[in-house]
Amino acid sequence: MLEEIGYNYKVTKIDINNEEQFNKDFKKISPFSKIPVIIDHKNNKTIFESGAILIYLAEKSEKFYNENNRTEINQWLMAQMSYIGPMLGQHHQFHHYNPGKSKFGEDRYFKISKRIYQELDERLSKAKFLSGDNYTIADIGTFPWIARHEWHDIGLKKFNNLTRWYEEISEREAVKKGFAFMNKNETPPKP
Numbered sequence: 684m685l686e687e688i689g690y691n692y693k694v695t696k697i698d699i700n701n702e703e704q705f706n707k708d709f710k711k712i713s714p715f716s717k718i719p720v721i722i723d724h725k726n727n728k729t730i731f732e733s734g735a736i737l738i739y740l741a742e743k744s745e746k747f748y749n750e751n752n753r754t755e756i757n758q759w760l761m762a763q764m765s766y767i768g769p770m771l772g773q774h775h776q777f778h779h780y781n782p783g784k785s786k787f788g789e790d791r792y793f794k795i796s797k798r799i800y801q802e803l804d805e806r807l808s809k810a811k812f813l814s815g816d817n818y819t820i821a822d823i824g825t826f827p828w829i830a831r832h833e834w835h836d837i838g839l840k841k842f843n844n845l846t847r848w849y850e851e852i853s854e855r856e857a858v859k860k861g862f863a864f865m866n867k868n869e870t871p872p873k874p
C-alpha cells in the first residue's frame with residue numbers, strides 16, 4: 684500500500700519468532716502484540732490492524748477507497764480480515780509449517796482454504812476486482828495471502844478468474860517493488 688500511494692517509509696522488522704512483539708515499547712503501540720503497525724510521523728499517530736492501516740492510508744492519500752463504493756470495499760476488506768487471512772493463516776500453520784502434527788487441523792484448514800479459492804474465483808467471475816471495477820484496498824489486503832499459493836498446494840491455476848486477478852496484480856510496479864523490498868529481490872510466485 685505504501686508503494687502504491689508513493690509515500691516514503693522506513694520498515695522496522697519485529698522478529699516474531701524471537702518474541703520481539705512482546706517488548707514493552709512495541710506493546711504500547713500494538714495492544715495484541717501483532718505486526719503490522721504503522722507510525723505516521725507527520726502527526727505521531729500509530730495504527731494497528733492491517734485493515735485499519737489500509738483504511739487510514741487510503742483516506743489520507745485519497746486512493747484505492749472510492750467514496751461512492753465504500754460499503755462494497757468494506758465488505759471485501761472485512762471478509763479478508765475476518766475469514767480469508769485467518770483461515771489461510773491456519774492452513775499455513777498446519778499444512779506448511781507443522782505437517783504431521785494434527786490430521787484434524789490439516790484437513791479442516793485445507794478444506795476451508797479450497798473453499799476460499801472457489802469463493803474468490805466465483806466473485807472474480809462476476810467482477811474485475813473484489814469490490815467491482817477498480818483495484819482497491821480490498822485487493823491490496825487479499826493479494827499477499829494468495830501470493831503464498833505455493834504453500835497452499837491447492838493449485839491456483841485451476842481457478843481461472845482468481846489467476847487472472849492474481850496475474851494482473853502481480854504485474855503492478857508497486858507490488859513488485861514491495862515484494863522485492865521485503866524479501867530481497869523476491870517476485871510474486873507465478874501461478
Ligand SMILES: N[C@@H](CCC(=O)N[C@@H](CS)C(=O)NCC(=O)O)C(=O)O
Binds near residue numbers: 699
Ligand atoms: N488481524 C491482524 C493480524 C495480524 C497477525 O496475526 N500478525 C501475526 C503475524 S502474521 C503476528 O504478529 N503474530 C505474533 C503473535 O501473535 O504473537 C492484522 O490483520 O493486522
